[in-house]
Amino acid sequence: MNSMRFKPETLRKFTVEILDKVGYRGEEAKIFADSLIMANESGVDSHGITRLRTYAERIRHGVVDIHAEPEIVNDADTFIMVDSRNGMGVATCRWTIDRCIERAKKHGSCFAAVRNGNHFGTGAFHTMYGAEQGMLTIAMSNSSACVAPTGGRTAILGTNPMSIAIPSEKYGAMILDMATCTVAQGKVILANKEGKKIPFGWAIDEKGNPTDDPAAALKGAMLPFGGPKGYGISLIIEILCSALTGAYMSPDTKSFWRDFENPQGLGFFMGVLDISKILPLDEFKKRTDEILDRIKNSPKAEGVSEIFIPGEIEQRNRKLANESGIELGSNVYSELVALANEYGVSADILKPM
Amino acid sequence: MNSMRFKPETLRKFTVEILDKVGYRGEEAKIFADSLIMANESGVDSHGITRLRTYAERIRHGVVDIHAEPEIVNDADTFIMVDSRNGMGVATCRWTIDRCIERAKKHGSCFAAVRNGNHFGTGAFHTMYGAEQGMLTIAMSNSSACVAPTGGRTAILGTNPMSIAIPSEKYGAMILDMATCTVAQGKVILANKEGKKIPFGWAIDEKGNPTDDPAAALKGAMLPFGGPKGYGISLIIEILCSALTGAYMSPDTKSFWRDFENPQGLGFFMGVLDISKILPLDEFKKRTDEILDRIKNSPKAEGVSEIFIPGEIEQRNRKLANESGIELGSNVYSELVALANEYGVSADILKPM
Numbered sequence: 001m002n003s004m005r006f007k008p009e010t011l012r013k014f015t016v017e018i019l020d021k022v023g024y025r026g027e028e029a030k031i032f033a034d035s036l037i038m039a040n041e042s043g044v045d046s047h048g049i050t051r052l053r054t055y056a057e058r059i060r061h062g063v064v065d066i067h068a069e070p071e072i073v074n075d076a077d078t079f080i081m082v083d084s085r086n087g088m089g090v091a092t093c094r095w096t097i098d099r100c101i102e103r104a105k106k107h108g109s110c111f112a113a114v115r116n117g118n119h120f121g122t123g124a125f126h127t128m129y130g131a132e133q134g135m136l137t138i139a140m141s142n143s144s145a146c147v148a149p150t151g152g153r154t155a156i157l158g159t160n161p162m163s164i165a166i167p168s169e170k171y172g173a174m175i176l177d178m179a180t181c182t183v184a185q186g187k188v189i190l191a192n193k194e195g196k197k198i199p200f201g202w203a204i205d206e207k208g209n210p211t212d213d214p215a216a217a218l219k220g221a222m223l224p225f226g227g228p229k230g231y232g233i234s235l236i237i238e239i240l241c242s243a244l245t246g247a248y249m250s251p252d253t254k255s256f257w258r259d260f261e262n263p264q265g266l267g268f269f270m271g272v273l274d275i276s277k278i279l280p281l282d283e284f285k286k287r288t289d290e291i292l293d294r295i296k297n298s299p300k301a302e303g304v305s306e307i308f309i310p311g312e313i314e315q316r317n318r319k320l321a322n323e324s325g326i327e328l329g330s331n332v333y334s335e336l337v338a339l340a341n342e343y344g345v346s347a348d349i350l351k352p353m
Numbered sequence: 354m355n356s357m358r359f360k361p362e363t364l365r366k367f368t369v370e371i372l373d374k375v376g377y378r379g380e381e382a383k384i385f386a387d388s389l390i391m392a393n394e395s396g397v398d399s400h401g402i403t404r405l406r407t408y409a410e411r412i413r414h415g416v417v418d419i420h421a422e423p424e425i426v427n428d429a430d431t432f433i434m435v436d437s438r439n440g441m442g443v444a445t446c447r448w449t450i451d452r453c454i455e456r457a458k459k460h461g462s463c464f465a466a467v468r469n470g471n472h473f474g475t476g477a478f479h480t481m482y483g484a485e486q487g488m489l490t491i492a493m494s495n496s497s498a499c500v501a502p503t504g505g506r507t508a509i510l511g512t513n514p515m516s517i518a519i520p521s522e523k524y525g526a527m528i529l530d531m532a533t534c535t536v537a538q539g540k541v542i543l544a545n546k547e548g549k550k551i552p553f554g555w556a557i558d559e560k561g562n563p564t565d566d567p568a569a570a571l572k573g574a575m576l577p578f579g580g581p582k583g584y585g586i587s588l589i590i591e592i593l594c595s596a597l598t599g600a601y602m603s604p605d606t607k608s609f610w611r612d613f614e615n616p617q618g619l620g621f622f623m624g625v626l627d628i629s630k631i632l633p634l635d636e637f638k639k640r641t642d643e644i645l646d647r648i649k650n651s652p653k654a655e656g657v658s659e660i661f662i663p664g665e666i667e668q669r670n671r672k673l674a675n676e677s678g679i680e681l682g683s684n685v686y687s688e689l690v691a692l693a694n695e696y697g698v699s700a701d702i703l704k705p706m
Contacts, residue, residue: 074630074631074632076460076461076627076630076631077431077459077460077461078430078431078460078461078462078463079457079460079461079462079626079627079630079631080461080631081631081632104432106430107429107430107431107432107460108429108430108431108432108433108464109429109431109432109462109463109464109624110431110462111461111462111626113631136593136597148651148654149648149651149660150660150661151653151654151657151659151660151661152648152651152652152653152654152657152660153651153652153653153654153655154651154652156647156648156651164589166589166592174588174592176582176585176586176588176589178582178585180582204654207654207655208652208653208654208655208657209654209655225579225580225582225583226578226579226580226582226583227578227579228663229529229531229533229578229579229583230578230579230582230583231663232529232531232663233529233586235527235529235644235648235662235663236517236519236529236663238644239519239527239641239644240489242640242644243637243640243641243643243644244489244628244631244632244637244640246632246640249643249644249647251647271462273432273464274429274432275597277427277429277432278427278429278432278433278434278466278597279427279434279597279599284596284597287595287596287597287599288592288596290596290602291588291591291592291595291596291602294509294602294604295502295505295509295588298501298502298505298506298507298509299505299506299507299561300504300505300506300561301501301504301505301506301557301560301561301562302506302560302561302562304504304505304561306504307502307503307504307505308503308504309588310581310584310585310588310589
């Protein structure tokens with residue numbers, strides 16, 4: 001048996017039980033579990049339940065403060081500076097988006113610069129939440145450095161993910177959720193393990209030359225997506241998330257995976273626009289649907305079976321996951337059973353469908 | 354003699370004189386001339402004085418209304434809907450950014466959705482203006498369709514340019530100004546004229562397959578920069594500039610170059626954040642400079658002589674243009690002399706340096 005299927009609710013419950021053992025409880029822990037399992041539901045397993053152990057260990061080591069309450073340290077009505085105070089990233093972002101929505105409902109817009117943050121998980125979790133309330137929502141974060149600027153050869157920029165969600169009726173929220181590097185470095189690590197080549201364009205070697213050798217790429221750096229334009233976007237995210245917030249710049253942030261002594265010190269930039277303040281939300285959704293229909297129904301390139309809109313595949317995966325469960329490999333299942341045993345949680349919770 | 358050099362002031366004066374002949378005068382015309390010649394100063398000649406004839410003809414035909422005054426048609430303090438009323442794009446954008454700055458100075462942020470617009474010229478002109486006043490500034494526009502969505506084979510999306518400017522001390526404003534397609538379609542047209550191949554990745558043929566044949570590419574469509582991620586960004590610009598504003602979607606907008614009967618019907622999305630409301634502007638600039646220094650001073654890839662930050666080359670060009678003038682090819686000069694004669698302006702104004 002190489003894989004098993006689980007109801008999303010089963011995995012959420014398991015997550016909540018593990019977090020309970022490290023003292024993380026209540027509404028916040030539930031929201032965190034939602035965010036983690038949403039990644040699995042969306043088919044983005046890399047950001048899902050396989051990360052639970054690391055989150056739990058970070059809490060156990062006290063390197064992230066589950067009791068911290070975010071604070072608005074500078075307040076200009078519709079532009080605020082938030083100090084996460086080293087709280088959980090997901091909780092900080094939910095808290096911040098809630099404040100932004102509250103203010104946008106009064107004034108139309110609100111944006112926030114957040115410092116002293118920890119990994120915010122899947123950006124789409126935060127922007128979808130805003131879009132479901134009729135808000136155009138943006139969220140971005142800096143992160144450990146692994147990307148070289150165009151023309152450079154050392155990793156200075158983070159993967160610097162960005163998510164933007166736009167309310168639509170027919171398609172649910174349209175959600176772009178992307179790192180600003182070509183692909184996740186994990187794919188290079190995997191290719192290296194498996195002795196496979198990587199496509200040219202993903203990464204450079206230590207001299208800054210394009211390479212298809214994953215070992216050489218790991219000594220070099222990843223590249224921004226889309227050449228100099230993607231580099232520009234990544235750099236803007238860097239500035240918004242560190243110069244503006246006072247958080248570390250990406251190369252100075254601490255590793256989520258390896259550093260259990262120092263807070264990560266990440267910065268986020270997020271904000272919302274309340275569409276209904278300048279036109280009826282239904283009208284906006286209808287117009288957005290017309291654009292998306294036009295894209296979906298346009299002639300396809302040879303060999304292409306369907307044109308997708310951003311986030312559509314993940315949305316379809318979520319629907320499937322709720323109907324027929326989330327598939328986990330037997331190795332991931334074994335990891336979770338081991339985690340359950342270590343934390344004194346009954347592995348019986350992990351009942352397959 | 355293949356080229357001549359002109360003081361920027363000379364070209365601005367010439368532009369103002371031509372516009373005067375079609376009744377476009379005063380402060381607005383001066384600002385328009387600034388925006389047009391800034392493109393030449395920046396080395397972006399494609400958006401510079403070679404476009405003057407088309408702008409003048411559009412005004413002469415009355416397809417754009419130089420007497421229009423933009424109007425805020427929906428007002429939520431820091432999120433506004435502006436009707437350009439078919440006014441000049443540059444004037445509308447300047448007017449809109451001014452309103453946004455005014456409101457951001459009170460509340461911290463302000464964003465605007467603009468409809469019934471005409472070509473706004475170089476996005477950097479608008480965002481630089483905001484950045485010079487300490488604002489994080491963004492401006493985007495939709496445009497005639499020439500880009501296929503990922504997986505498609507017909508042009509549905511515009512070049513959908515976006516500019517973001519960030520105040521810095523040492524580097525002036527850091528300005529990203531980019532179309533969201535791979536390259537300007539003009540480059541494909543030029544390659545076709547010159548019988549040259551184009552790089553794979555720029556465009557697709559009419560079946561949607563990658564091509565290096567410019568003639569085939571012109572029957573097909575351009576591609577978004579950066580694959581599906583760039584497509585996602587282009588689509589978001591499309592939604593912000595048309596679904597949100599009520600402007601046409603890109604394929605329905607009217608051509609700046611060819612349609613002298615119907616208003617273009619473009620949409621813009623722009624906005625500002627007043628940095629000084631959440632931290633001292635000097636501190637922000639200093640932190641931004643530190644990031645930019647770190648990028649600039651990082652080790653270079655083999656064969657690379659300098660790492661650039663977005664907009665740095667254009668900024669350097671502007672400095673050079675002010676020291677040693679703007680170079681125009683003799684063909685462009687001849688065009689301007691012909692334009693002068695047609696409009697009854699003395700070509701003597703066009704005195705080379």
